[in-house]
Amino acid sequence: MSLLRSSRCQDASWAPQILHWAVIEGDRRIVVREFTDAIRSAVDPRHFVDAMADIRATLETIERCCATVPGEVEPVARDQNLFELKISFKTWGLLVRIYETEDPRLPGYLVALRAHQKVVNVSQQDIDQMQNLEIDIASRRWVSGGIVKTCGLAVIANSR
Secondary structure (H helix, E strand, O other): OOOOOHHHHHHHHOOOEEEEOEEEEEOOOOHHHHHHHHHHHHHOHHHHHHHHHHHHHHHHHHHOOOOOOOOOEEEEOOOOOOOEEEEEEEHHEEEEEEEEOOOOOOOOEEEEEEEEOOOOOOOOOHHHHHHHHHHHHHHHHOOOOOOEEEOOEEEEOOOO
């Protein structure tokens, strides 16, 4: 397992990419809800709109394939099909993770499979265990072969 593989998000020649929220059990909103719930659980409601503006800017940078902040996008060692998008804003006390795949059959899309708030106020062992559970959810979603529908294109997410 090489950790040297890189994401399209870090190579401008792949731009632009579209972050597509995976269709899980026929519902595209599941991963979006995970994402917004993670943000709402960390950010004061009075600052939610401002936090979302910062997050949108970060996601746009990723879609433009300009993710150059060290560690912003990393390959997942446990699953060679996944990358971890790390969204961190100390201003908002926010650590959100999105696990995505970059299917070669969808060269213009990053498919978000799981989103969650990263918990850090526990032991490193607990952090690792919780993170592995989140990665496992994303892996199961990928392997289960959910359908990704984008721009009229229907592709089985994993037809191996």
